[in-house]
Amino acid sequence: xxxxxxxxxxxxxxxxxxxxxxxxxxxxxxxxxxxxxxxxxxxxxxxxxxxxxxxxxxxxxxxxxxxxxxxxxxxxxxxxxxxxxxxxxxxxxxxxxxxxxxxxxxxxxxxxxxxxxxxxxxxxxxxxxxxxxxxxxxxxxxxxxxxxxxxxxxxxxxxxxxxxxxxxxxxxxxxxxxxxxxxxxxxxxxxxxxxxxxxxxxxxxxxxxxxxxxxxxxxxxxxxxxxxxxxxxx
Numbered sequence: 001x002x003x004x005x006x007x008x009x010x011x012x013x014x015x016x017x018x019x020x021x022x023x024x025x026x027x028x029x030x031x032x033x034x035x036x037x038x039x040x041x042x043x044x045x046x047x048x049x050x051x052x053x054x055x056x057x058x059x060x061x062x063x064x065x066x067x068x069x070x071x072x073x074x075x076x077x078x079x080x081x082x083x084x085x086x087x088x089x090x091x092x093x094x095x096x097x098x099x100x101x102x103x104x105x106x107x108x109x110x111x112x113x114x115x116x117x118x119x120x121x122x123x124x125x126x127x128x129x130x131x132x133x134x135x136x137x138x139x140x141x142x143x144x145x146x147x148x149x150x151x152x153x154x155x156x157x158x159x160x161x162x163x164x165x166x167x168x169x170x171x172x173x174x175x176x177x178x179x180x181x182x183x184x185x186x187x188x189x190x191x192x193x194x195x196x197x198x199x200x201x202x203x204x205x206x207x208x209x210x211x212x213x214x215x216x217x218x219x220x221x222x223x224x225x226x227x228x229x230x231x232x233x234x
Contacts, residue, residue, distance in 0.1 A: 005050050005098045008043040011086035012105035013057040013079025025215055026105040027062045030225050038108035046115045053093045055079035055086035084189040088179045096173030102192050103167040106215040109227040114208045121206050122169055129170035130204030131193050136161040165208050168192040
């Protein structure tokens with residue numbers, strides 16, 4: 001199977017409250033670039049990515065201050081009040097048969113090797129799409145639902161458990177139909193794979209680099225800085 005045009009889709013409408021910053025986390029700076037710029041430049045650096053569509057909060061006042069805001073390979077759309085809505089809005093800018101490479105705005109450490117692996121697997125495999133993920137290595141605990149502070153209810157088996165990462169790669173038309181059906185049904189859609197699962201599709205799990213972290217809390221920022229610096233030295 002050959003892969004036609006690949007378009008990166010980046011939902012960036014969130015405010016990142018857990019980061020405890022004075023601006024959305026994607027606009028915090030690492031070195032000379034914001035987290036969002038690191039992410040977009042890493043995606044655009046891959047030769048298979050033709051362009052990028054970014055879903056922004058309608059009240060965003062930061063994006064147009066970025067040096068790349070008017071890059072010819074970049075399109076912006078209005079995001080929604082959830083990730084699924086933002087991604088769905090972005091998919092409207094894609095053709096049905098294009099592939100949507102959906103990636104978190106706050107995952108700036110995505111490697112070119114992981115992009116190669118993800119795209120390469122989709123070209124060869126008979127699946128509806130695939131995601132980068134890492135097998136769960138730590139002991140997993142389930143907390144009691146009514147306890148504050150959290151108290152352990154029991155230990156979960158980590159057999160066959162994976163941490164879902166991004167990018168997640170699906171045909172734009174199929175993903176849009178899956179998202180629309182899931183949203184209409186009120187399903188809990190936390191990533192694109194969960195929409196495809198809701199539609200009964202098989203999704204490939206592709207072992208990715210654990211350095212592909214999502215910057216969510218203050219402690220993540222120095223770690224992301226370290227990984228980015230290591231990448232620059234390679």
